[in-house]
Amino acid sequence: xxxxxxxxxxxxxxxxxxxxxxxxxxxxxxxxxxxxxxxxxxxxxxxxxxxxxxxxxxxxxxxxxxxxxxxxxxxxxxxxxxxxxxxxxxxxxxxxxxxxxxxxxxxxxxxxxxxxxxxxxxxxxxxxxxxxxxxxxxxxxxxxxxxxxxxxxxxxxxxxxxxxxxxxxxxxxxxxxxxxxxxxxxxxxxxxxxxxxxxxxxxxxxxxxxxxxxxxxxxxxxxxxxxxxxxxxxxxxxxxxxxxxxxxxxxxxxxxxxxxxxxxxxxxxxxxxxxxxxxxxxxxxxxxxxxxxxxxxxxxxxxxxxxxxxxxxxxxxxxxxxxxxxxxxxxxxxxxxxxxxxxxxxxxxxxxxxxxxxxxxxxxxxxxxxxxxxxxxxxxxxxxxxxxxxxxxxxxxxxxxxxxxxxxxxxxxxxxxxxxxxxxxxxxxxxxxxxxxxxxxxxxxxxxxxxxxxxxxxxxxxxxxxxxxxxxxxxxxxxxxxxxxxxxxxxxxxxxxxxxxxxxxxxxxxxxxxxxxxxxxxxxxxxxxxxxxxxxxxxxxxxxxxxxxxxxxxxxxxxxxxxxxxxxxxxxxxxxxxxxxxxxxxxxxxxxxxxxxxxxxxxxxxxxxxxxxxxxxxxxxxxxxxxxxxxxxxxxxxxxxxxxxxxxxxxxxxxxxxxxxxxxxxxxxxxxxxxxxxxxxxxxxxxxxxxxxxxxxxxxxxxxxxxxxxxxxxxxxxxxxxxxxxxxxxxxxxxxxxxxxxxxxxxxxxxxxxxxxxxxxxxxxxxxxxxxxxxxxxxxxxxxxxxxxxxxxxxxxxxxxxxxxxxxxxxxxxxxxxxxxxxxxxxxxxxxxxxxxxxxxxxxxxxxxxxxxxxxxxxxxxxxxxxxxxxxxxxxxxxxxxxxx
Numbered sequence: 001x002x003x004x005x006x007x008x009x010x011x012x013x014x015x016x017x018x019x020x021x022x023x024x025x026x027x028x029x030x031x032x033x034x035x036x037x038x039x040x041x042x043x044x045x046x047x048x049x050x051x052x053x054x055x056x057x058x059x060x061x062x063x064x065x066x067x068x069x070x071x072x073x074x075x076x077x078x079x080x081x082x083x084x085x086x087x088x089x090x091x092x093x094x095x096x097x098x099x100x101x102x103x104x105x106x107x108x109x110x111x112x113x114x115x116x117x118x119x120x121x122x123x124x125x126x127x128x129x130x131x132x133x134x135x136x137x138x139x140x141x142x143x144x145x146x147x148x149x150x151x152x153x154x155x156x157x158x159x160x161x162x163x164x165x166x167x168x169x170x171x172x173x174x175x176x177x178x179x180x181x182x183x184x185x186x187x188x189x190x191x192x193x194x195x196x197x198x199x200x201x202x203x204x205x206x207x208x209x210x211x212x213x214x215x216x217x218x219x220x221x222x223x224x225x226x227x228x229x230x231x232x233x234x235x236x237x238x239x240x241x242x243x244x245x246x247x248x249x250x251x252x253x254x255x256x257x258x259x260x261x262x263x264x265x266x267x268x269x270x271x272x273x274x275x276x277x278x279x280x281x282x283x284x285x286x287x288x289x290x291x292x293x294x295x296x297x298x299x300x301x302x303x304x305x306x307x308x309x310x311x312x313x314x315x316x317x318x319x320x321x322x323x324x325x326x327x328x329x330x331x332x333x334x335x336x337x338x339x340x341x342x343x344x345x346x347x348x349x350x351x352x353x354x355x356x357x358x359x360x361x362x363x364x365x366x367x368x369x370x371x372x373x374x375x376x377x378x379x380x381x382x383x384x385x386x387x388x389x390x391x392x393x394x395x396x397x398x399x400x401x402x403x404x405x406x407x408x409x410x411x412x413x414x415x416x417x418x419x420x421x422x423x424x425x426x427x428x429x430x431x432x433x434x435x436x437x438x439x440x441x442x443x444x445x446x447x448x449x450x451x452x453x454x455x456x457x458x459x460x461x462x463x464x465x466x467x468x469x470x471x472x473x474x475x476x477x478x479x480x481x482x483x484x485x486x487x488x489x490x491x492x493x494x495x496x497x498x499x500x501x502x503x504x505x506x507x508x509x510x511x512x513x514x515x516x517x518x519x520x521x522x523x524x525x526x527x528x529x530x531x532x533x534x535x536x537x538x539x540x541x542x543x544x545x546x547x548x549x550x551x552x553x554x555x556x557x558x559x560x561x562x563x564x565x566x567x568x569x570x571x572x573x574x575x576x577x578x579x580x581x582x583x584x585x586x587x588x589x590x591x592x593x594x595x596x597x598x599x600x601x602x603x604x605x606x607x608x609x610x611x612x613x614x615x616x617x618x619x620x621x622x623x624x625x626x627x628x629x630x631x632x633x634x635x636x637x638x639x640x641x642x643x644x645x646x647x648x649x650x651x652x653x654x655x656x657x658x659x660x661x662x663x664x665x666x667x668x669x670x671x672x673x674x675x676x677x678x679x680x681x682x683x684x685x686x687x688x689x690x691x692x693x694x695x696x697x698x699x700x701x702x703x704x705x706x707x708x709x710x711x712x713x714x715x716x717x718x719x720x721x722x723x724x725x726x727x728x729x730x731x732x733x734x735x736x737x738x739x740x741x742x743x744x745x746x747x748x749x750x751x752x753x754x755x756x757x758x759x760x761x762x763x764x765x766x767x768x769x770x771x772x773x774x775x776x777x778x779x780x781x782x783x784x785x786x787x788x789x790x791x792x793x794x795x796x797x798x799x800x801x802x803x804x805x806x807x808x809x810x811x812x813x814x815x816x817x818x819x820x821x822x823x824x825x826x827x828x829x830x831x832x833x834x835x836x837x838x839x840x841x842x843x844x845x846x847x848x849x850x851x852x853x854x855x856x857x858x859x860x861x862x863x864x865x866x867x868x869x870x871x872x873x874x875x876x877x878x879x880x881x882x883x884x885x
Contacts, residue, residue, distance in 0.1 A: 324341070578640070
């Protein structure tokens with residue numbers, strides 16, 4: 001890359017005005033960058049040179065300077081080419097030097113580019129250039145037909161004045177289409193009036209996303225970047241077709257106004273033919289192409305900005321250090337894998353907790369049926385039982401360990417998609433040798449490098465370990481997974497364990513990457529994915545920097561953006577997030593340390609090796625003991641590193657070089673540094689202008705004070721364990737007849753689903769709701785309402801909990817007691833009416849005898865249905881037909 005210090009001063013003056021940076025500071029900023037100082041260090045600790053701009057704005061200023069450098073190089077190349085051809089005139093040089101951007105520069109140079117031979121070139125060779133100039137000048141007193149007759153050349157095929165005029169039209173149309181000012185105005189006109197029309201192709205009749213865009217029509221400048229990328233995706237995949245409609249009449253009128261001096265002159269009909277030929281020669285297509293490329297570039301810029309924002313939010317998520325987390329992978333064949341990591345991110349335990357089968361249900365009988373068919377569990381590792389596993393290396397030390405080489409005599413490991421066992425698993429016993437065709441025994445098969453992981457209930461892992469949180473993927477099976485986890489947590493008795501659903505975008509890509517294979521060489525990729533999912537909650541930044549940022553769920557249609565541009569922008573966004581948050585040098589792995597300014601990947605590996613050999617760093621100054629970390633690299637990196645537990649300033653972004661200013665700030669606030677950090681409101685009372693000197697400006701003092709405030713020290717916030725709305729209850733509290741309190745989870749026409757702390761939500765059918773809470777035959781509840789209900793029936797195997805608002809010995813009140821409409825049998829109190837065939841029986845009248853359900857042998861064997869109560873009929877209907885009544 002060319003140095004920026006050799007550019008003309010005019011470039012720096014323009015950027016200085018655009019970015020509001022003093023010219024002297026901008027020149028010094030560029031000089032520091034050229035000498036190897038990182039932009040992050042300058043933006044954070046030399047704010048006096050950056051005009052108070054942040055790191056992103058400084059990168060933007062440098063990008064503008066490089067764009068002007070490219071423009072100058074492009075202009076010099078054009079001037080050299082034109083000079084070698086001998087066509088460079090003073091007027092042309094002035095036009096090139098006054099061009100403010102690359103597009104305008106290309107418009108000026110367009111007439112001199114190499115092109116295919118066309119009608120205008122043939123007309124010039126035939127001597128039609130003077131006729132074209134006469135037409136272009138539109139001088140009075142010149143008869144164009146007589147002038148055309150003087151250019152006849154029968155030997156060249158020009159035997160008529162009309163033929164000569166056609167050649168003049170072609171030459172004039174070229175001149176008209178090469179005017180930079182006309183091209184500029186046509187682009188504005190196209191951007192304002194051009195419309196985009198989208199239609200689907202027959203192959204997309206079953207694609208809902210493409211069908212949603214069928215018939216879409218809008219101005220090209222009004223299409224947002226989301227829809228623009230979706231349309232580009234549809235065109236690339238061959239399911240959409242798009243065309244742009246340009247108002248040709250409007251463009252023709254504009255060109256006529258630019259070309260024709262007098263509408264009543266005899267030149268007007270000829271010039272209108274020139275305009276028509278200009279439009280026929282593809283001028284509008286070139287204009288539309290330029291405008292669409294400009295709009296696509298703008299859409300890419302907006303999309304990249306949105307993707308970078310999403311990546312930053314994901315990276316700066318709160319950390320959950322110190323929590324034992326289980327990650328569950330549910331989207332791969334072979335069963336659900338669970339991996340437990342400790343508070344430092346090291347792997348503690350893992351197992352298959354649910355195998356793939358066709359039998360549904362998460363109750364005890366369903367799990368017992370599945371467990372009966374499971375293979376014999378393989379121990380996690382040789383040594384102590386699951387409850388007391390031997391310690392494993394920390395996460396940072398595991399990633400630093402090199403990948404073990406496979407012995408030459410050992411067969412290759414299983415494919416990535418197969419299950420593998422943990423390190424130290426007992427090998428299978430060698431089978432007895434079999435006799436071959438000639439009677440010679442075959443050599444025994446060697447034990448595989450890894451075996452299938454053990455199978456266990458998740459409740460067993462919860463019982464054996466202290467688990468704070470279970471993380472599982474959020475997706476289509478979200479409800480099923482949550483129901484399974486709730487059942488397992490209740491079985492373990494540790495109902496305080498929390499669970500969290502989060503997006504697992506990119507975990508499988510990372511699980512099959514070289515980094516994951518190097519860290520866990522003998523683990524199945526599904527277990528690596530579960531570990532990555534858990535670590536994303538524990539420390540999002542430390543885990544996400546290992547993967548390609550384009551694969552971590554930054555947004556839809558990111559493949560439609562220029563890959564190199566997106567990769568570069570996401571890389572800068574990731575670096576800025578790391579710089580803002582800081583890096584804990586005693587926890588970070590080499591990939592994260594390599595993003596710190598001044599630390600190369602090789603130096604980051606040395607820091608991790610030094611920490612593993614000599615223990616954690618006691619202070620930031622002890623980093624100088626690392627082999628290869630010099631004073632210059634330390635000066636740039638130390639402000640972005642953190643060491644907790646020692647000097648309080650080591651846990652902040654305060655740079656050691658400015659320790660004297662920190663002491664002066666504490667003295668001004670009337671306390672020591674520890675008190676100043678604990679009570680940051682004291683900083684608000686300090687006047688930065690009083691501490692400014694000739695060597696340090698007010699902006700520099702303000703930036704130093706900002707590093708001591710909580711807004712800079714705690715960028716990532718604090719992690720909060722998710723708490724369920726209703727705590728999980730043991731089985732003895734969820735038996736039929738028990739009265740429980742719950743919260744309305746959802747409302748349907750036929751009833752209400754209530755969370756009562758069981759495996760799943762219970763159903764409060766509309767028939768079991770007090771009439772006061774029913775309107776128009778629908779329950780009158782809102783999501784989040786607290787209610788008290790009775791458990792009518794509970795069956796964990798069939799995943800059903802039936803609820804009622806009446807106790808087991810209570811009966812629903814009759815219409816008369818509820819104040820409802822009078823019965824048509826005259827059972828209103830005191831009416832004195834008698835029923836036919838007997839005395840007045842009041843409420844003791846015999847109910848209707850009706851059939852209930854299909855007349856099957858099973859129903860007839862159970863007795864007459866007329867003797868069944870309403871509750872028994874409802875229960876039977878629910879059990880037999882799975883109805884939602």
